[in-house]
Amino acid sequence: MTRELSTSIPDDGGRPSPICVVGAGYVGLVTAVGLADSGVQVRLYDIDQERLTQLRQKRSPIHEPMLEQLLGRVIEQGRLELCSDPVVAMHGAHVAMVAVGTPPLADGRADLSQVRAALSSVAAHAEPHAVMVIKSTVPPGTTQLLRPLCRRNGRQLRLVVCPEFLSEGSAVKDFHHPPQVVIGGDDRAACERVARLFEFLDAPLLITDSTSAELIKYGVNAFLALKISFINEMAQLCELTGADVESVADGVGADPRIGRSFLGAGLGFGGSCFPKDARALDQAASYHGHSFWLLRAAVEVNAQQRSRFVAKIQKALRGNLSGKRIAALGLAFKPGTDDVRQAASIDVIRHLEDMGAIVAASDPVAIPNATRVLPLTEMFADPYECVRGADAVVVVTEWPQFRELDWTRVARMVRRHVIVDGRNCLDADAVVAAGFTYISMGRATRRPSTKAGVAVEKQAPAPPLVSIASE
Numbered sequence: 001m002t003r004e005l006s007t008s009i010p011d012d013g014g015r016p017s018p019i020c021v022v023g024a025g026y027v028g029l030v031t032a033v034g035l036a037d038s039g040v041q042v043r044l045y046d047i048d049q050e051r052l053t054q055l056r057q058k059r060s061p062i063h064e065p066m067l068e069q070l071l072g073r074v075i076e077q078g079r080l081e082l083c084s085d086p087v088v089a090m091h092g093a094h095v096a097m098v099a100v101g102t103p104p105l106a107d108g109r110a111d112l113s114q115v116r117a118a119l120s121s122v123a124a125h126a127e128p129h130a131v132m133v134i135k136s137t138v139p140p141g142t143t144q145l146l147r148p149l150c151r152r153n154g155r156q157l158r159l160v161v162c163p164e165f166l167s168e169g170s171a172v173k174d175f176h177h178p179p180q181v182v183i184g185g186d187d188r189a190a191c192e193r194v195a196r197l198f199e200f201l202d203a204p205l206l207i208t209d210s211t212s213a214e215l216i217k218y219g220v221n222a223f224l225a226l227k228i229s230f231i232n233e234m235a236q237l238c239e240l241t242g243a244d245v246e247s248v249a250d251g252v253g254a255d256p257r258i259g260r261s262f263l264g265a266g267l268g269f270g271g272s273c274f275p276k277d278a279r280a281l282d283q284a285a286s287y288h289g290h291s292f293w294l295l296r297a298a299v300e301v302n303a304q305q306r307s308r309f310v311a312k313i314q315k316a317l318r319g320n321l322s323g324k325r326i327a328a329l330g331l332a333f334k335p336g337t338d339d340v341r342q343a344a345s346i347d348v349i350r351h352l353e354d355m356g357a358i359v360a361a362s363d364p365v366a367i368p369n370a371t372r373v374l375p376l377t378e379m380f381a382d383p384y385e386c387v388r389g390a391d392a393v394v395v396v397t398e399w400p401q402f403r404e405l406d407w408t409r410v411a412r413m414v415r416r417h418v419i420v421d422g423r424n425c426l427d428a429d430a431v432v433a434a435g436f437t438y439i440s441m442g443r444a445t446r447r448p449s450t451k452a453g454v455a456v457e458k459q460a461p462a463p464p465l466v467s468i469a470s471e
């Protein structure tokens with residue numbers, strides 16, 4: 001199909017429309033659907049025909065609350081077109097937004113090959129005044145380096161970067177309520193054109209240079225990862241001193257300079273973003289001659305949390321896991337998603353299976369994805385079936401459904417009454433009342449009392465560093 005190429009696109013100060021979004025993955029799909037729903041005409045371009053077919057049938061390829069409803073609506077309203085041809089996708093487009101994957105290379109650097117290919121393919125068909133936008137997460141300096149790919153008929157197309165802040169499981173909500181809109185580039189008018197796309201949102205706007213915008217994206221994820229690893233180290237200290245990490249997090253997080261969010265102690269961070277971005281930022285720092293020790297420590301602490309959790313399970317079962325049946329509640333890297341990339345579940349379950357345990361797992365939505373990477377694990381959609389005959393129940397993902405389980409019923413189905421909660425998410429009183437020993441992260445173990453009431457395990461903390469008597 002050939003279309004006439006218009007020579008200029010007037011910048012009339014209105015919202016740019018139509019636009020092209022390249023990549024129907026997590027970020028691209030949510031962004032395209034969100035912008036289409038806000039009134040912009042969006043062409044969503046992808047090279048994956050299967051994915052496009054599924055989308056045309058108004059089915060979302062990812063589990064994300066609200067996404068499928070919105071997808072159906074914008075397709076019916078004709079605001080979202082699904083394109084497999086870059087010529088069609090770019091015809092008259094004022095903006096082209098590249099939102100393709102930047103998976104890790106073996107050494108942790110971000111693989112930019114998809115970004116390069118996607119950018120080249122749309123730049124080749126862009127109108128001369130179109131603005132190219134990098135939405136993918138790219139290392140500092142990348143957007144500057146990509147400029148040569150944005151030449152069309154001897155003319156330089158304008159290129160800016162606009163990082164995303166969507167979290168899986170709440171991506172549609174986050175799209176409508178972002179903490180900020182960040183746009184980086186040398187050309188102020190190009191940045192402002194992209195900003196107008198998001199002007200319907202009630203969010204602060206930050207326009208800066210492209211490298212700073214790229215570092216803001218990494219900085220947010222890296223800092224949140226540091227927060228998680230910080231509270232997990234504090235959890236260690238809580239176990240050693242007899243303190244309770246949930247109280248500590250409440251108190252530390254009450255200081256508005258710190259904040260309570262991302263102080264959830266447990267199995268640490270997983271997913272397709274924090275682990276990948278932390279390594280990529282570390283690699284970028286090394287490339288520029290700087291060792292980012294703080295970030296490396298956060299990654300190391302995060303890895304240790306998974307091993308510590310397995311050690312807790314092993315200790316609870318008196319050291320020998322061979323032939324023991326363990327029921328794992330949760331497979332997704334966090335609630336609200338079916339994504340198991342870099343999920344704690346994968347490491348923990350593999351580790352348990354390597355030690356001879358038989359693992360049964362349950363998750364509301366992530367079983368199909370997890371089955372591909374955990375071939376030995378028995379999968380149960382019904383958590384009550386999963387716990388049948390278990391020597392220990394271990395909580396890996398804090399789905400609200402697990403908190404609501406009938407623990408008296410669970411108690412009747414298991415072989416031993418042991419729960420190891422890797423996310424500190426269960427109601428300790430409820431599970432102990434049902435007869436379980438409740439082991440969690442950074443808190444005292446609680447055991448059911450033979451008489452009325454509940455026994456809290458004596459922690460036998462180390463003697464205090466400063467003796468009061470000697471003062």
Ligand code: UGA
Nearest residue numbers: 164165166167168228262263264268269270271273333334
């Ligand atoms: C993260 C960021 O939160 C988003 O802002 C960002 O846009 C996204 O990465 C990205 O770069 O695309 P996401 O990975 O979807 O989003 O999920 P988070 O809610 O941030 O959780 C990440 C991991 O940290 C999860 O494994 C979660 O279980 C863990 N976590 C989170 C904790 O262990 N403790 C907490 O207190 C919070």
